[in-house]
Amino acid sequence: MITVARWLAPFGVVRLFQPRTEYYDLPAKQVMASDSFGVTTRYWRLILDHGRAMPQTLAQEREVTSLGSMPLIVVSATAPDDETRRVWTEINGELAALSINGVHRVVQGATHESLVWKSADAQMTTDSIRQVLDAARTGQPLVTR
Numbered sequence: 001m002i003t004v005a006r007w008l009a010p011f012g013v014v015r016l017f018q019p020r021t022e023y024y025d026l027p028a029k030q031v032m033a034s035d036s037f038g039v040t041t042r043y044w045r046l047i048l049d050h051g052r053a054m055p056q057t058l059a060q061e062r063e064v065t066s067l068g069s070m071p072l073i074v075v076s077a078t079a080p081d082d083e084t085r086r087v088w089t090e091i092n093g094e095l096a097a098l099s100i101n102g103v104h105r106v107v108q109g110a111t112h113e114s115l116v117w118k119s120a121d122a123q124m125t126t127d128s129i130r131q132v133l134d135a136a137r138t139g140q141p142l143v144t145r
Contacts, residue, residue: 006048018039076089077089079109079114080111
């Protein structure tokens with residue numbers, strides 16, 4: 001399906017069949033930009049490349065046993081509240097624990113998408129990125145919340 005979408009995207013066919021994405025409170029200009037990108041050949045090529053790289057990425061991930069004191073914040077969603085989400089949240093906690101300077105933040109009620117597209121949830125994502133950058137620049141440990 002993804003391969004077909006990659007080839008049909010330049011002709012506008014993907015736009016006709018792509019379901020509307022939930023953008024929460026994202027401003028209209030950014031909604032249009034995201035919608036526009038989501039129907040491009042480049043987008044679908046990136047999705048294909050991501051899928052192809054996943055086996056190697058997962059193999060490399062299994063080899064990592066410690067991140068030392070590297071600043072790391074892992075942000076997890078809680079919705080939908082199903083077994084898959086619970087397992088991902090648990091794995092995310094294990095990932096954060098690989099660093100002695102790691103923090104796992106669980107955003108109650110957030111979805112994977114809302115961590116980017118919903119203001120309050122995206123603020124947690126943005127704050128976490130900034131805190132990791134500050135910790136990396138200053139050498140100071142992360143503040144747990």
